[in-house]
Amino acid sequence: MSFVAWLKAHYDEKGPIRWLAFLLELIAAVMLMVLMLITCVDVVGRYVFNKPLPGSIELTEIGMAILIFAAMPVVTWRGGHIVVDLLDRYLSTFVVKCLSLLSAIVISGSFYYLGHRIYQLGERSIRRGEVTEFLGISSGYIVQYIAIMSWATALGMITYGVYRIFFQDKSN
Amino acid sequence: GTWMPPSNPMNAVVLPTWGAWVEEATEGRVTVRIEHDLGNPAAYYDLVEDGVINAGWSFHGYLPGRFTLPMAVEQPGMGVNAEAASAALWQVHETHFAKANEYEGLELLALITHGPGQLHTREPINSLRDLRNKRIRIGGGVQSALGERMEVTAVAAPGPRVYEMLQQGVIDGVFMPAQEQRSLRLDEVAPNLTLFPGGLYLGSFAMFIDPEFMEQLEPRDADAIRSVSGLKLSAMAGKEWDQADIDGIAYAREKGVNVIELDENHPMVQEFNQLIQGMDDAWVASVQRAGVDAAAALADLRRLALEYAEQN
Amino acid sequence: MSVILIGFVVLLLLIIVVRMPIAFAMGLVGFFGFAVMMGLSWDNWDTFRWTGPMSMAANRVVSTVQNYSLSVIPLFILMGNLVMRSGLSQELYQASNAFLGHKKGGLAMATVVACGGFSAISGSSLATSATMSKVAMPSMRKYGYSDSLATATIAAGGSLGILIPPSVILVVYGLLTETSIRELFAAGFIPGFIAILFYLGAVQYVVWRNPSAGPAGDRTPWRERLIALRGVLGVLALFVIVMGGIYLGIFTPTEAAGIGAGGAFVIALMRKSLTWSSLFDTLTDTARTSVMLLVVVIGALIFSDFINRAGLPDILLSFVNSLDVQPIVVILVIVGIYLILGMVFESLSMMLLTIPIFYPLVAALGYDLVWFGIVVVIAIEISLITPPVGMNVFVLSAVLRDVKTSTIFKGVGPFWVADILRLLLIIFVVQISLFLPTLLYR
Numbered sequence: 001m002s003f004v005a006w007l008k009a010h011y012d013e014k015g016p017i018r019w020l021a022f023l024l025e026l027i028a029a030v031m032l033m034v035l036m037l038i039t040c041v042d043v044v045g046r047y048v049f050n051k052p053l054p055g056s057i058e059l060t061e062i063g064m065a066i067l068i069f070a071a072m073p074v075v076t077w078r079g080g081h082i083v084v085d086l087l088d089r090y091l092s093t094f095v096v097k098c099l100s101l102l103s104a105i106v107i108s109g110s111f112y113y114l115g116h117r118i119y120q121l122g123e124r125s126i127r128r129g130e131v132t133e134f135l136g137i138s139s140g141y142i143v144q145y146i147a148i149m150s151w152a153t154a155l156g157m158i159t160y161g162v163y164r165i166f167f168q169d170k171s172n
Numbered sequence: 173g174t175w176m177p178p179s180n181p182m183n184a185v186v187l188p189t190w191g192a193w194v195e196e197a198t199e200g201r202v203t204v205r206i207e208h209d210l211g212n213p214a215a216y217y218d219l220v221e222d223g224v225i226n227a228g229w230s231f232h233g234y235l236p237g238r239f240t241l242p243m244a245v246e247q248p249g250m251g252v253n254a255e256a257a258s259a260a261l262w263q264v265h266e267t268h269f270a271k272a273n274e275y276e277g278l279e280l281l282a283l284i285t286h287g288p289g290q291l292h293t294r295e296p297i298n299s300l301r302d303l304r305n306k307r308i309r310i311g312g313g314v315q316s317a318l319g320e321r322m323e324v325t326a327v328a329a330p331g332p333r334v335y336e337m338l339q340q341g342v343i344d345g346v347f348m349p350a351q352e353q354r355s356l357r358l359d360e361v362a363p364n365l366t367l368f369p370g371g372l373y374l375g376s377f378a379m380f381i382d383p384e385f386m387e388q389l390e391p392r393d394a395d396a397i398r399s400v401s402g403l404k405l406s407a408m409a410g411k412e413w414d415q416a417d418i419d420g421i422a423y424a425r426e427k428g429v430n431v432i433e434l435d436e437n438h439p440m441v442q443e444f445n446q447l448i449q450g451m452d453d454a455w456v457a458s459v460q461r462a463g464v465d466a467a468a469a470l471a472d473l474r475r476l477a478l479e480y481a482e483q484n
Numbered sequence: 485m486s487v488i489l490i491g492f493v494v495l496l497l498l499i500i501v502v503r504m505p506i507a508f509a510m511g512l513v514g515f516f517g518f519a520v521m522m523g524l525s526w527d528n529w530d531t532f533r534w535t536g537p538m539s540m541a542a543n544r545v546v547s548t549v550q551n552y553s554l555s556v557i558p559l560f561i562l563m564g565n566l567v568m569r570s571g572l573s574q575e576l577y578q579a580s581n582a583f584l585g586h587k588k589g590g591l592a593m594a595t596v597v598a599c600g601g602f603s604a605i606s607g608s609s610l611a612t613s614a615t616m617s618k619v620a621m622p623s624m625r626k627y628g629y630s631d632s633l634a635t636a637t638i639a640a641g642g643s644l645g646i647l648i649p650p651s652v653i654l655v656v657y658g659l660l661t662e663t664s665i666r667e668l669f670a671a672g673f674i675p676g677f678i679a680i681l682f683y684l685g686a687v688q689y690v691v692w693r694n695p696s697a698g699p700a701g702d703r704t705p706w707r708e709r710l711i712a713l714r715g716v717l718g719v720l721a722l723f724v725i726v727m728g729g730i731y732l733g734i735f736t737p738t739e740a741a742g743i744g745a746g747g748a749f750v751i752a753l754m755r756k757s758l759t760w761s762s763l764f765d766t767l768t769d770t771a772r773t774s775v776m777l778l779v780v781v782i783g784a785l786i787f788s789d790f791i792n793r794a795g796l797p798d799i800l801l802s803f804v805n806s807l808d809v810q811p812i813v814v815i816l817v818i819v820g821i822y823l824i825l826g827m828v829f830e831s832l833s834m835m836l837l838t839i840p841i842f843y844p845l846v847a848a849l850g851y852d853l854v855w856f857g858i859v860v861v862i863a864i865e866i867s868l869i870t871p872p873v874g875m876n877v878f879v880l881s882a883v884l885r886d887v888k889t890s891t892i893f894k895g896v897g898p899f900w901v902a903d904i905l906r907l908l909l910i911i912f913v914v915q916i917s918l919f920l921p922t923l924l925y926r
């Protein structure tokens with residue numbers, strides 16, 4: 001199977017968004033492997049070489065942040081967050097779609113405004129020279145990454161996420 | 173806002189006492205209500221600055237890189253108890269550190285250190301060489317530098333997990349003040365407590381208040397709060413941490429912990445003094461804040477601390 | 485108090501009627517509730533100092549996704565998913581089938597045992613039922629098992645995933661209540677074992693009432709039974725590494741998740757069951773699930789900031805004290821609340837929503853929080869198969885497109901009764917859950 005065919009089979013997104021989804025999920029996948037390796041190298045290093053991986057905890061923390069917020073836009077625009085759909089069978093498809101639209105607006109709004117505050121917190125932290133304990137990485141940049149990905153999530157939800165609700169939702 | 177278990181000296185004595193002082197000084201117009209566990213300890217600086225809570229406290233070490241100057245007091249070689257160190261740190265902050273504005277966005281209420289950090293281990297320690305390649309939990313900051321010089325295998329872990337890790341043998345020992353024998357029940361898992369005179373290092377933290385909140389108060393109330401804070405509060409808090417250490421050592425003895433009190437002439441103390449050569453210079457070199465003469469500040473800090481210790 | 489009540493009503497409306505994702509409903513109500521506690525009202529909308537609640541929420545987002553202890557969520561899920569890819573679950577089922585399959589209802593009993601075995605390496609119940617439905621359903625169909633018995637067995641058996649260690653739910657409980665995670669893991673063992681026995685009883689009851697629901701399968705000769713046992717070795721090895729490593733103190737429960745995932749990866753490599761494409765699928769699948777769970781954690785934390793600021797735990801405690809009833813009555817009421825909430829909520833959200841409220845109360849009444857953790861997890865297990873929202877049942881009907889949810893819920897009845905009996909047993913005989921933690925660690 002060619003790569004493009006594989007991509008088409010795996011992602012039902014349209015056009016360039018398919019590539020974007022793949023790229024984001026690739027980052028998440030790589031980070032997950034890295035998380036696994038960090039712990040293994042750290043524990044093996046501790047016992048076999050008396051030399052644990054320096055800064056393994058903060059690397060894990062940073063890796064978690066990258067992993068979660070890389071996958072966040074894709075999960076969100078696919079409507080993947082946990083919903084109680086108890087009443088769905090009593091509601092008409094149209095009502096369900098309208099409610100989904102309402103949720104989509106709230107979700108993008110939350111990510112947009114929170115992202116704003118998170119970005120400011122990151123800026124403040126960089127200005128004050130806050131760094132991580134062992135490796136001295138500027139913690140504000142990770143915070144700003146979270147903010148930027150929050151904005152990306154908000155944007156993805158209000159555009160492609162809404163498009164999906166009306167034209168691509170397979171569950172209805 | 174506060175954190176840590178209720179038995180911690182901050183929660184048991186310092187905050188309630190300060191609260192009573194504030195109420196008395198403002199004739200009841202300002203009262204202090206204590207609220208627990210609002211987020212992770214490092215977040216308390218932000219929570220106060222952004223007005224979620226009006227005042228709080230946190231360790232300097234939780235935001236590495238931001239509070240470089242107060243680390244002066246954490247360096248080994250202070251040789252005094254927490255009360256003297258806290259009082260001296262507050263004074264040196266006023267004369268030297270304040271102009272660097274490391275507490276931007278906050279108004280400082282007190283600068284406090286806990287009691288001297290000591291060595292708690294599973295096995296007895298007769299020489300610092302015994303520590304080589306042992307797995308020691310390191311809380312960061314000055315402890316990392318010490319651990320490196322002692323050539324231990326540093327294991328990072330949050331404080332509340334220490335008991336479990338010692339019990340399991342994931343770690344062989346930990347640097348902590350003596351009071352943790354009691355509050356973390358270290359007596360059960362690290363039955364060897366080696367006390368260095370003046371300790372291995374100190375840990376420092378700050379109490380702070382929201383400047384916007386202070387502005388909203390009537391000026392006389394804000395001044396009243398300031399009058400019961402600062403040096404007075406720092407010294408009182410330091411004293412309570414010392415008392416907690418005394419209680420912790422007594423508790424450890426009662427529980428049959430092997431408590432070894434080293435005196436100045438003990439070979440291990442000599443060894444330690446050798447080991448920490450140059451840490452002062454390293455700290456001075458690491459601090460490049462505008463307008464602060466770090467070396468002079470450190471000298472002043474040590475002098476003031478010794479003076480305070482002699483007078484009290 | 486009225487603010488809390490309004491908060492809860494709005495929350496339920498948002499979740500059930502507006503069908504807003506649970507995490508965002510909790511976050512929204514928590515955020516505005518917190519703002520109200522800080523002095524927000526109708527007339528100061530524009531002058532209110534929004535930075536307070538904004539920073540509070542922003543801090544929860546930033547620190548939760550960088551929380552070291554929560555790294556077990558992706559890593560334990562990854563371990564289960566990798567094990568599934570390497571076909572170990574298939575062999576687990578074949579082995580238990582070799583021993584039990586020839587009895588009446590034997591294939592269903594084998595399913596229960598295999599679910600228990602798979603739970604020992606899977607951190608989540610949904611993963612356990614999804615996996616076992618692919619493995620056990622085809623052969624039960626082949627031997628003419630009724631759909632309701634077959635699917636109900638898998639749904640119920642799958643719920644063991646969160647009780648038998650390792651368990652993501654127990655880890656989160658431990659973090660919320662500052663209870664020792666390895667004691668919680670140890671405490672889940674015997675109740676998990678009892679659960680298997682009770683489920684076997686439920687299967688036998690069903691085939692006793694209606695023998696055609698679960699006809700006997702073929703008898704496997706002893707020689708082949710022993711050969712089939714070999715398939716269990718991989719699972720056993722992984723379980724021994726993870727739990728043994730925690731027990732011997734070689735690594736912490738947090739690290740165990742990474743080691744377990746690494747071990748599962750090595751097994752998958754050795755069995756040549758991974759292609760680049762299937763590895764990518766496993767990783768992205770895990771990442772998506774982790775995102776869903778962490779978002780719920782964040783929403784619940786923001787919500788619990790609000791209820792704490794509003795003083796609900798204290799209000800609840802003084803209310804209970806004023807009632808002057810036996811502590812055990814309070815526990816039974818709490819369990820009742822869980823069973824009711826369980827009709828609507830999904831497991832993790834339910835726990836995140838309730839534990840911050842209940843655990844100070846339970847601790848103040850003098851109960852052991854490790855024991856309470858097990859009680860809560862069993863109550864949550866029950867919710868996984870309780871209609872109308874039983875997540876395990878939904879997972880099954882999503883995997884097996886031709887089986888209706890109502891068919892599964894019909895079959896679940898006897899298992900549900902078995903669960904309630906087990907729950908009462910665990911509540912009243914505290915030793916069942918506390919025996920191992922006391923023996924090993926106290």
Ligand code: NA
Nearest residue numbers: 603645648650
């Ligand atoms: Na499990």
Ligand code: NA
Nearest residue numbers: 826867873874
């Ligand atoms: Na349910």
